[in-house]
Amino acid sequence: MRLRAGVRVRLKELLKEALGEDVKYVPSSFDIIGSREGAVAILEFPEGAPDHVKRAVAEALMRVHRNVRLVLAKASERKGAFRLREYEVIAGEGGTEVVHVEHGVKLKLDPTKVYFSPREATERVRVASQVKPGETVMVMFAGVGPYALMIAKKQPLVEKVVAIELNPEAYRYMVENVRLNKLEGKVVPVLGDVRTEAKRWYGACDRVVMPLPKGAHEFLDRAFLCLKPGGGVIHFYHWAPERDLFSEAFRLLEREATLRGMSVRILDARVVSEYAPRIYKVCVDALVEPEV
Ligand SMILES: C[S@@+](CC[C@H](N)C(=O)[O-])C[C@H]1O[C@@H](n2cnc3c(N)ncnc32)[C@H](O)[C@@H]1O
Structure with a gap:
Protein backbone atom coordinates (compact mmCIF):
# COMPACT_ATOMS: atom_id res chain seq x y z
CA MET A 1 0.00 0.00 0.00
CA ARG A 2 1.38 3.44 -0.92
CA LEU A 3 0.50 6.46 1.10
CA ARG A 4 -2.13 8.54 -0.63
CA ALA A 5 -1.12 12.11 -1.47
CA GLY A 6 -3.93 13.39 0.74
CA VAL A 7 -2.63 11.58 3.79
CA ARG A 8 0.89 12.78 3.06
CA VAL A 9 -0.27 16.37 2.94
CA ARG A 10 -2.21 15.77 6.12
CA LEU A 11 0.90 14.42 7.83
CA LYS A 12 2.90 17.46 6.80
CA GLU A 13 0.07 19.67 7.91
CA LEU A 14 -0.29 17.80 11.17
CA LEU A 15 3.37 18.29 11.89
CA LYS A 16 3.88 21.76 10.47
CA GLU A 17 3.38 23.60 13.70
CA ALA A 18 5.28 21.15 15.88
CA LEU A 19 8.24 20.81 13.51
CA GLY A 20 8.50 24.32 12.08
CA GLU A 21 11.40 24.44 9.60
CA ASP A 22 12.09 20.76 10.19
CA VAL A 23 8.88 19.84 8.38
CA LYS A 24 11.15 19.59 5.31
CA TYR A 25 12.35 16.24 6.71
CA VAL A 26 8.91 14.62 6.47
CA PRO A 27 9.38 11.93 3.79
CA SER A 28 7.52 12.43 0.55
CA SER A 29 6.39 8.79 0.34
CA PHE A 30 6.52 5.58 2.30
CA ASP A 31 5.30 2.01 2.25
CA ILE A 32 2.91 0.19 4.50
CA ILE A 33 3.34 -3.58 4.41
CA GLY A 34 0.66 -5.67 6.12
CA SER A 35 -3.06 -5.66 6.57
CA ARG A 36 -5.80 -4.37 8.84
CA GLU A 37 -4.70 -6.92 11.44
CA GLY A 38 -1.23 -5.40 11.67
CA ALA A 39 1.25 -3.58 9.49
CA VAL A 40 4.76 -2.21 9.40
CA ALA A 41 5.50 1.19 7.86
CA ILE A 42 8.81 1.82 6.12
CA LEU A 43 10.05 5.37 5.66
CA GLU A 44 13.03 6.89 3.94
CA PHE A 45 14.14 10.09 5.66
CA PRO A 46 16.26 12.68 3.90
CA GLU A 47 19.92 12.83 4.95
CA GLY A 48 20.35 14.61 8.29
CA ALA A 49 16.80 14.19 9.57
CA PRO A 50 16.96 14.68 13.37
CA ASP A 51 15.71 11.91 15.70
CA HIS A 52 12.90 14.04 17.14
CA VAL A 53 11.53 14.56 13.61
CA LYS A 54 11.67 10.82 12.88
CA ARG A 55 9.78 10.08 16.07
CA ALA A 56 7.17 12.77 15.45
CA VAL A 57 6.57 11.52 11.91
CA ALA A 58 6.28 7.90 13.08
CA GLU A 59 3.85 8.77 15.85
CA ALA A 60 1.69 10.90 13.55
CA LEU A 61 1.68 8.08 11.02
CA MET A 62 0.51 5.56 13.60
CA ARG A 63 -2.29 7.94 14.58
CA VAL A 64 -3.46 8.19 10.94
CA HIS A 65 -2.97 4.46 10.13
CA ARG A 66 -4.25 2.62 13.19
CA ASN A 67 -3.11 -0.78 11.82
CA VAL A 68 0.56 0.28 11.79
CA ARG A 69 2.19 -1.09 14.93
CA LEU A 70 5.83 -0.60 14.01
CA VAL A 71 7.61 2.13 12.06
CA LEU A 72 11.00 1.45 10.48
CA ALA A 73 13.39 3.81 8.70
CA LYS A 74 15.62 2.61 5.86
CA ALA A 75 19.19 2.58 7.18
CA SER A 76 21.09 1.37 4.12
CA GLU A 77 20.80 0.66 0.42
CA ARG A 78 19.72 -2.81 -0.66
CA LYS A 79 22.74 -5.11 -0.67
CA GLY A 80 23.92 -8.59 -1.55
CA ALA A 81 22.33 -11.39 -3.52
CA PHE A 82 19.22 -11.39 -1.33
CA ARG A 83 18.65 -7.64 -1.97
CA LEU A 84 18.14 -6.82 1.73
CA ARG A 85 18.71 -3.57 3.59
CA GLU A 86 19.17 -2.50 7.20
CA TYR A 87 16.39 -0.74 9.14
CA GLU A 88 16.20 1.39 12.23
CA VAL A 89 13.17 1.04 14.55
CA ILE A 90 11.65 4.50 14.98
CA ALA A 91 8.49 3.80 16.95
CA GLY A 92 6.00 1.13 17.90
CA GLU A 93 6.47 -2.40 19.06
CA GLY A 94 6.08 -6.03 18.08
CA GLY A 95 7.74 -8.19 15.46
CA THR A 96 8.42 -7.38 11.85
CA GLU A 97 6.48 -10.32 10.37
CA VAL A 98 3.20 -9.36 8.67
CA VAL A 99 0.61 -10.73 6.27
CA HIS A 100 0.31 -8.38 3.29
CA VAL A 101 -2.71 -8.68 1.01
CA GLU A 102 -2.21 -7.78 -2.64
CA HIS A 103 -5.19 -8.11 -5.03
CA GLY A 104 -6.50 -10.98 -2.93
CA VAL A 105 -3.11 -12.75 -2.68
CA LYS A 106 -1.94 -13.27 0.92
CA LEU A 107 1.80 -12.79 1.43
CA LYS A 108 3.33 -13.58 4.81
CA LEU A 109 6.77 -12.04 5.08
CA ASP A 110 9.29 -10.21 7.19
CA PRO A 111 10.63 -7.20 5.26
CA THR A 112 13.84 -7.24 7.33
CA LYS A 113 14.65 -10.79 6.15
CA VAL A 114 13.35 -10.90 2.58
CA TYR A 115 12.95 -8.58 -0.39
CA PHE A 116 9.43 -7.27 -0.87
C1 LIG B 1 14.44 -8.02 -6.50
S1 LIG B 1 14.04 -9.45 -5.51
C2 LIG B 1 12.47 -9.90 -6.23
C3 LIG B 1 11.71 -10.85 -5.35
C4 LIG B 1 10.27 -11.12 -5.82
N1 LIG B 1 10.22 -11.55 -7.20
C5 LIG B 1 9.40 -9.91 -5.62
O1 LIG B 1 8.99 -9.29 -6.62
O2 LIG B 1 9.12 -9.57 -4.47
C6 LIG B 1 15.15 -10.63 -6.19
C7 LIG B 1 15.14 -11.99 -5.47
O3 LIG B 1 16.02 -12.86 -6.18
C8 LIG B 1 16.71 -13.67 -5.25
N2 LIG B 1 17.93 -14.12 -5.95
C9 LIG B 1 19.06 -13.41 -6.19
N3 LIG B 1 19.94 -14.14 -6.90
C10 LIG B 1 19.33 -15.34 -7.14
C11 LIG B 1 19.75 -16.52 -7.83
N4 LIG B 1 20.94 -16.61 -8.41
N5 LIG B 1 18.89 -17.57 -7.88
C12 LIG B 1 17.67 -17.49 -7.27
N6 LIG B 1 17.23 -16.39 -6.62
C13 LIG B 1 18.06 -15.34 -6.54
C14 LIG B 1 16.94 -12.77 -4.05
O4 LIG B 1 17.13 -13.51 -2.87
C15 LIG B 1 15.63 -11.96 -4.03
O5 LIG B 1 14.67 -12.56 -3.20
Whole structure:
Protein backbone atom coordinates (compact mmCIF):
# COMPACT_ATOMS: atom_id res chain seq x y z
CA MET A 1 0.00 0.00 0.00
CA ARG A 2 1.38 3.44 -0.92
CA LEU A 3 0.50 6.46 1.10
CA ARG A 4 -2.13 8.54 -0.63
CA ALA A 5 -1.12 12.11 -1.47
CA GLY A 6 -3.93 13.39 0.74
CA VAL A 7 -2.63 11.58 3.79
CA ARG A 8 0.89 12.78 3.06
CA VAL A 9 -0.27 16.37 2.94
CA ARG A 10 -2.21 15.77 6.12
CA LEU A 11 0.90 14.42 7.83
CA LYS A 12 2.90 17.46 6.80
CA GLU A 13 0.07 19.67 7.91
CA LEU A 14 -0.29 17.80 11.17
CA LEU A 15 3.37 18.29 11.89
CA LYS A 16 3.88 21.76 10.47
CA GLU A 17 3.38 23.60 13.70
CA ALA A 18 5.28 21.15 15.88
CA LEU A 19 8.24 20.81 13.51
CA GLY A 20 8.50 24.32 12.08
CA GLU A 21 11.40 24.44 9.60
CA ASP A 22 12.09 20.76 10.19
CA VAL A 23 8.88 19.84 8.38
CA LYS A 24 11.15 19.59 5.31
CA TYR A 25 12.35 16.24 6.71
CA VAL A 26 8.91 14.62 6.47
CA PRO A 27 9.38 11.93 3.79
CA SER A 28 7.52 12.43 0.55
CA SER A 29 6.39 8.79 0.34
CA PHE A 30 6.52 5.58 2.30
CA ASP A 31 5.30 2.01 2.25
CA ILE A 32 2.91 0.19 4.50
CA ILE A 33 3.34 -3.58 4.41
CA GLY A 34 0.66 -5.67 6.12
CA SER A 35 -3.06 -5.66 6.57
CA ARG A 36 -5.80 -4.37 8.84
CA GLU A 37 -4.70 -6.92 11.44
CA GLY A 38 -1.23 -5.40 11.67
CA ALA A 39 1.25 -3.58 9.49
CA VAL A 40 4.76 -2.21 9.40
CA ALA A 41 5.50 1.19 7.86
CA ILE A 42 8.81 1.82 6.12
CA LEU A 43 10.05 5.37 5.66
CA GLU A 44 13.03 6.89 3.94
CA PHE A 45 14.14 10.09 5.66
CA PRO A 46 16.26 12.68 3.90
CA GLU A 47 19.92 12.83 4.95
CA GLY A 48 20.35 14.61 8.29
CA ALA A 49 16.80 14.19 9.57
CA PRO A 50 16.96 14.68 13.37
CA ASP A 51 15.71 11.91 15.70
CA HIS A 52 12.90 14.04 17.14
CA VAL A 53 11.53 14.56 13.61
CA LYS A 54 11.67 10.82 12.88
CA ARG A 55 9.78 10.08 16.07
CA ALA A 56 7.17 12.77 15.45
CA VAL A 57 6.57 11.52 11.91
CA ALA A 58 6.28 7.90 13.08
CA GLU A 59 3.85 8.77 15.85
CA ALA A 60 1.69 10.90 13.55
CA LEU A 61 1.68 8.08 11.02
CA MET A 62 0.51 5.56 13.60
CA ARG A 63 -2.29 7.94 14.58
CA VAL A 64 -3.46 8.19 10.94
CA HIS A 65 -2.97 4.46 10.13
CA ARG A 66 -4.25 2.62 13.19
CA ASN A 67 -3.11 -0.78 11.82
CA VAL A 68 0.56 0.28 11.79
CA ARG A 69 2.19 -1.09 14.93
CA LEU A 70 5.83 -0.60 14.01
CA VAL A 71 7.61 2.13 12.06
CA LEU A 72 11.00 1.45 10.48
CA ALA A 73 13.39 3.81 8.70
CA LYS A 74 15.62 2.61 5.86
CA ALA A 75 19.19 2.58 7.18
CA SER A 76 21.09 1.37 4.12
CA GLU A 77 20.80 0.66 0.42
CA ARG A 78 19.72 -2.81 -0.66
CA LYS A 79 22.74 -5.11 -0.67
CA GLY A 80 23.92 -8.59 -1.55
CA ALA A 81 22.33 -11.39 -3.52
CA PHE A 82 19.22 -11.39 -1.33
CA ARG A 83 18.65 -7.64 -1.97
CA LEU A 84 18.14 -6.82 1.73
CA ARG A 85 18.71 -3.57 3.59
CA GLU A 86 19.17 -2.50 7.20
CA TYR A 87 16.39 -0.74 9.14
CA GLU A 88 16.20 1.39 12.23
CA VAL A 89 13.17 1.04 14.55
CA ILE A 90 11.65 4.50 14.98
CA ALA A 91 8.49 3.80 16.95
CA GLY A 92 6.00 1.13 17.90
CA GLU A 93 6.47 -2.40 19.06
CA GLY A 94 6.08 -6.03 18.08
CA GLY A 95 7.74 -8.19 15.46
CA THR A 96 8.42 -7.38 11.85
CA GLU A 97 6.48 -10.32 10.37
CA VAL A 98 3.20 -9.36 8.67
CA VAL A 99 0.61 -10.73 6.27
CA HIS A 100 0.31 -8.38 3.29
CA VAL A 101 -2.71 -8.68 1.01
CA GLU A 102 -2.21 -7.78 -2.64
CA HIS A 103 -5.19 -8.11 -5.03
CA GLY A 104 -6.50 -10.98 -2.93
CA VAL A 105 -3.11 -12.75 -2.68
CA LYS A 106 -1.94 -13.27 0.92
CA LEU A 107 1.80 -12.79 1.43
CA LYS A 108 3.33 -13.58 4.81
CA LEU A 109 6.77 -12.04 5.08
CA ASP A 110 9.29 -10.21 7.19
CA PRO A 111 10.63 -7.20 5.26
CA THR A 112 13.84 -7.24 7.33
CA LYS A 113 14.65 -10.79 6.15
CA VAL A 114 13.35 -10.90 2.58
CA TYR A 115 12.95 -8.58 -0.39
CA PHE A 116 9.43 -7.27 -0.87
CA SER A 117 8.06 -4.11 -2.44
CA PRO A 118 4.33 -3.36 -2.28
CA ARG A 119 4.88 -0.78 -5.05
CA GLU A 120 5.17 -3.54 -7.66
CA ALA A 121 1.64 -4.92 -7.27
CA THR A 122 0.39 -3.30 -10.50
CA GLU A 123 3.35 -4.73 -12.41
CA ARG A 124 2.61 -8.21 -11.06
CA VAL A 125 -1.04 -7.93 -12.16
CA ARG A 126 0.11 -6.74 -15.60
CA VAL A 127 2.36 -9.78 -16.09
CA ALA A 128 -0.16 -12.22 -14.59
CA SER A 129 -2.93 -11.02 -16.88
CA GLN A 130 -0.89 -12.06 -19.95
CA VAL A 131 -0.61 -15.71 -18.89
CA LYS A 132 -2.78 -18.07 -20.93
CA PRO A 133 -4.47 -21.34 -19.95
CA GLY A 134 -2.18 -24.37 -20.07
CA GLU A 135 1.07 -22.41 -19.83
CA THR A 136 4.05 -23.54 -17.79
CA VAL A 137 5.63 -20.43 -16.28
CA MET A 138 9.08 -20.05 -14.74
CA VAL A 139 9.48 -17.25 -12.17
CA MET A 140 13.17 -16.77 -11.46
CA PHE A 141 14.21 -14.75 -8.34
CA ALA A 142 10.80 -15.50 -6.84
CA GLY A 143 11.16 -13.98 -3.34
CA VAL A 144 8.20 -14.84 -1.09
CA GLY A 145 6.20 -15.68 -4.21
CA PRO A 146 4.25 -12.54 -5.20
CA TYR A 147 4.60 -13.02 -8.99
CA ALA A 148 4.06 -16.78 -8.92
CA LEU A 149 1.01 -16.53 -6.66
CA MET A 150 -0.52 -13.63 -8.58
CA ILE A 151 -0.13 -15.61 -11.83
CA ALA A 152 -1.72 -18.76 -10.38
CA LYS A 153 -4.52 -16.73 -8.81
CA LYS A 154 -5.32 -14.68 -11.95
CA GLN A 155 -4.97 -17.63 -14.31
CA PRO A 156 -6.35 -20.72 -12.54
CA LEU A 157 -5.93 -22.74 -15.75
CA VAL A 158 -2.15 -22.27 -15.76
CA GLU A 159 -0.45 -25.69 -15.94
CA LYS A 160 2.28 -24.89 -13.42
CA VAL A 161 4.29 -21.98 -12.04
CA VAL A 162 7.85 -22.88 -11.04
CA ALA A 163 9.34 -20.33 -8.61
CA ILE A 164 13.07 -20.37 -7.83
CA GLU A 165 14.50 -18.44 -4.86
CA LEU A 166 17.98 -18.35 -3.31
CA ASN A 167 17.21 -16.82 0.12
CA PRO A 168 16.12 -19.67 2.46
CA GLU A 169 13.96 -17.25 4.51
CA ALA A 170 12.12 -16.06 1.41
CA TYR A 171 11.72 -19.66 0.21
CA ARG A 172 10.27 -20.66 3.60
CA TYR A 173 7.71 -17.83 3.37
CA MET A 174 6.93 -18.75 -0.23
CA VAL A 175 6.13 -22.34 0.78
CA GLU A 176 3.85 -21.00 3.51
CA ASN A 177 2.23 -18.51 1.12
CA VAL A 178 1.46 -21.25 -1.41
CA ARG A 179 -0.42 -23.00 1.39
CA LEU A 180 -2.12 -19.80 2.64
CA ASN A 181 -3.45 -19.18 -0.88
CA LYS A 182 -4.40 -22.85 -1.46
CA LEU A 183 -2.23 -23.03 -4.56
CA GLU A 184 -0.38 -26.26 -3.78
CA GLY A 185 0.25 -28.23 -6.96
CA LYS A 186 0.00 -25.10 -9.13
CA VAL A 187 2.96 -23.17 -7.70
CA VAL A 188 6.16 -25.19 -7.24
CA PRO A 189 8.63 -23.40 -4.91
CA VAL A 190 12.27 -24.30 -5.46
CA LEU A 191 15.10 -23.35 -3.10
CA GLY A 192 18.39 -22.63 -4.82
CA ASP A 193 20.33 -20.73 -7.43
CA VAL A 194 18.65 -20.16 -10.80
CA ARG A 195 22.04 -21.00 -12.34
CA THR A 196 21.72 -24.63 -11.28
CA GLU A 197 18.02 -25.17 -10.49
CA ALA A 198 16.61 -23.87 -13.78
CA LYS A 199 18.15 -26.86 -15.61
CA ARG A 200 15.29 -29.12 -14.52
CA TRP A 201 12.92 -27.05 -16.67
CA TYR A 202 15.03 -26.57 -19.78
CA GLY A 203 12.78 -26.78 -22.82
CA ALA A 204 9.63 -26.92 -20.66
CA CYS A 205 8.34 -23.34 -20.24
CA ASP A 206 6.08 -21.04 -22.23
CA ARG A 207 7.03 -17.95 -20.25
CA VAL A 208 9.91 -16.82 -18.03
CA VAL A 209 9.67 -13.91 -15.56
CA MET A 210 13.01 -12.38 -14.48
CA PRO A 211 12.35 -9.83 -11.68
CA LEU A 212 15.97 -9.12 -10.68
CA PRO A 213 16.87 -5.79 -12.30
CA LYS A 214 20.34 -5.98 -10.75
CA GLY A 215 21.78 -8.82 -12.77
CA ALA A 216 18.91 -10.61 -14.55
CA HIS A 217 20.93 -10.22 -17.77
CA GLU A 218 23.49 -12.69 -16.38
CA PHE A 219 20.75 -15.34 -16.42
CA LEU A 220 19.35 -14.69 -19.90
CA ASP A 221 21.02 -17.87 -21.19
CA ARG A 222 19.04 -19.88 -18.60
CA ALA A 223 15.82 -18.08 -19.51
CA PHE A 224 16.24 -18.89 -23.22
CA LEU A 225 17.07 -22.51 -22.37
CA CYS A 226 13.91 -22.82 -20.23
CA LEU A 227 11.66 -21.92 -23.17
CA LYS A 228 10.04 -24.69 -25.20
CA PRO A 229 11.68 -25.39 -28.60
CA GLY A 230 8.88 -23.42 -30.26
CA GLY A 231 9.74 -20.37 -28.15
CA GLY A 232 7.85 -18.27 -25.64
CA VAL A 233 7.76 -14.98 -23.78
CA ILE A 234 10.43 -13.48 -21.50
CA HIS A 235 9.63 -10.63 -19.07
CA PHE A 236 13.08 -9.14 -18.65
CA TYR A 237 13.76 -6.57 -15.88
CA HIS A 238 16.71 -4.23 -16.06
CA TRP A 239 17.97 -0.92 -14.64
CA ALA A 240 18.40 1.89 -17.13
CA PRO A 241 19.22 5.59 -17.19
CA GLU A 242 16.50 8.09 -18.04
CA ARG A 243 18.35 9.24 -21.18
CA ASP A 244 18.12 5.77 -22.76
CA LEU A 245 15.62 3.48 -21.11
CA PHE A 246 15.47 0.45 -23.36
CA SER A 247 18.39 0.16 -25.82
CA GLU A 248 20.62 -1.91 -23.55
CA ALA A 249 17.81 -4.34 -22.61
CA PHE A 250 16.92 -4.78 -26.31
CA ARG A 251 20.58 -5.37 -27.15
CA LEU A 252 21.03 -7.98 -24.42
CA LEU A 253 17.94 -9.89 -25.55
CA GLU A 254 18.92 -9.72 -29.20
CA ARG A 255 22.48 -10.87 -28.50
CA GLU A 256 21.24 -13.93 -26.59
CA ALA A 257 18.74 -14.73 -29.35
CA THR A 258 21.39 -14.49 -32.07
CA LEU A 259 23.68 -16.84 -30.15
CA ARG A 260 20.88 -19.44 -30.08
CA GLY A 261 19.51 -19.05 -33.60
CA MET A 262 16.33 -17.47 -32.24
CA SER A 263 14.61 -14.20 -33.06
CA VAL A 264 13.18 -11.64 -30.65
CA ARG A 265 10.10 -9.51 -31.13
CA ILE A 266 9.53 -6.78 -28.53
CA LEU A 267 5.93 -6.94 -27.34
CA ASP A 268 6.15 -4.14 -24.80
CA ALA A 269 8.72 -2.01 -23.00
CA ARG A 270 7.84 0.03 -19.96
CA VAL A 271 9.12 1.86 -16.92
CA VAL A 272 8.15 0.01 -13.74
CA SER A 273 9.48 2.36 -11.07
CA GLU A 274 12.19 4.87 -10.24
CA TYR A 275 15.13 3.15 -8.59
CA ALA A 276 17.31 6.20 -7.95
CA PRO A 277 17.35 9.74 -9.33
CA ARG A 278 17.16 9.35 -13.14
CA ILE A 279 17.67 5.54 -12.93
CA TYR A 280 14.63 3.39 -13.65
CA LYS A 281 13.60 -0.20 -13.31
CA VAL A 282 12.26 -1.17 -16.72
CA CYS A 283 10.57 -4.29 -18.06
CA VAL A 284 10.81 -5.56 -21.62
CA ASP A 285 8.34 -8.25 -22.71
CA ALA A 286 9.94 -10.21 -25.54
CA LEU A 287 8.53 -12.94 -27.75
CA VAL A 288 11.31 -15.40 -28.55
CA GLU A 289 10.87 -17.69 -31.57
CA PRO A 290 13.06 -20.00 -33.62
CA GLU A 291 14.57 -18.18 -36.58
CA VAL A 292 12.97 -19.21 -39.86
C1 LIG B 1 14.44 -8.02 -6.50
S1 LIG B 1 14.04 -9.45 -5.51
C2 LIG B 1 12.47 -9.90 -6.23
C3 LIG B 1 11.71 -10.85 -5.35
C4 LIG B 1 10.27 -11.12 -5.82
N1 LIG B 1 10.22 -11.55 -7.20
C5 LIG B 1 9.40 -9.91 -5.62
O1 LIG B 1 8.99 -9.29 -6.62
O2 LIG B 1 9.12 -9.57 -4.47
C6 LIG B 1 15.15 -10.63 -6.19
C7 LIG B 1 15.14 -11.99 -5.47
O3 LIG B 1 16.02 -12.86 -6.18
C8 LIG B 1 16.71 -13.67 -5.25
N2 LIG B 1 17.93 -14.12 -5.95
C9 LIG B 1 19.06 -13.41 -6.19
N3 LIG B 1 19.94 -14.14 -6.90
C10 LIG B 1 19.33 -15.34 -7.14
C11 LIG B 1 19.75 -16.52 -7.83
N4 LIG B 1 20.94 -16.61 -8.41
N5 LIG B 1 18.89 -17.57 -7.88
C12 LIG B 1 17.67 -17.49 -7.27
N6 LIG B 1 17.23 -16.39 -6.62
C13 LIG B 1 18.06 -15.34 -6.54
C14 LIG B 1 16.94 -12.77 -4.05
O4 LIG B 1 17.13 -13.51 -2.87
C15 LIG B 1 15.63 -11.96 -4.03
O5 LIG B 1 14.67 -12.56 -3.20
